[in-house]
Amino acid sequence: MNPPHKIIGVGVIWNDTGKILIDRRLPQGAMGGLWEFPGGKVEPGETVEDCIKREIQEELGIEIEVGDCLITIDHTYTHLQVTLTVHHCRYLAGVPQPIECDEVRWVSLDELETFDFPEANTQIIAALKQSSKFL
Numbered sequence: 001m002n003p004p005h006k007i008i009g010v011g012v013i014w015n016d017t018g019k020i021l022i023d024r025r026l027p028q029g030a031m032g033g034l035w036e037f038p039g040g041k042v043e044p045g046e047t048v049e050d051c052i053k054r055e056i057q058e059e060l061g062i063e064i065e066v067g068d069c070l071i072t073i074d075h076t077y078t079h080l081q082v083t084l085t086v087h088h089c090r091y092l093a094g095v096p097q098p099i100e101c102d103e104v105r106w107v108s109l110d111e112l113e114t115f116d117f118p119e120a121n122t123q124i125i126a127a128l129k130q131s132s133k134f135l
């Protein structure tokens with residue numbers, strides 16, 4: 001039997017000093033304690049862009065603008081298959097609050113590699129580094 005499949009909208013949120021917002025998942029549950037880019041499950045009838053905007057408002061209490069898609073990744077974990085659709089986002093307003101996570105941080109692209117992320121994120125970080133070469 002294949003594990004269940006979730007479609008996830010994920011935001012790489014940039015502020016105007018070029019830092020990226022990451023959050024630490026709660027210690028309990030799947031991938032507990034790992035860092036991630038904010039996001040969550042796409043609800044029925046919702047676009048990925050709407051999902052990212054909603055999740056980030058719910059989880060962090062901030063306003064963002066959702067931009068271009070960076071990458072889409074299909075990844076199979078032991079108990080779960082995920083499709084992560086990752087968009088660049090622009091921070092607009094509000095102070096990020098750890099509403100549904102343990103901690104939030106603004107970090108540089110270089111610092112990203114020093115945090116522990118889920119396995120699928122290796123590809124997101126590689127894509128970010130690749131795309132930033134041309135900035």
Ligand SMILES: Nc1nc2c([nH]c(=O)n2[C@H]2C[C@H](O)[C@@H](COP(=O)(O)OP(=O)(O)OP(=O)(O)O)O2)c(=O)[nH]1
Pocket residue numbers: 006008009010030031035036037038039040041080082084118119120121
């Ligand atoms: N938001 C986010 N999720 C990620 C990343 N990398 C990664 O593998 N995931 C996985 C972990 C989760 O299984 C899923 C995120 O969906 P979610 O946050 O709604 O799922 P969850 O398991 O925490 O919540 P739930 O099903 O209990 O409602 O995608 C990432 O960078 N950001």
Ligand SMILES: [Mg+2]
Pocket residue numbers: 038039040041
């Ligand atoms: Mg989530």
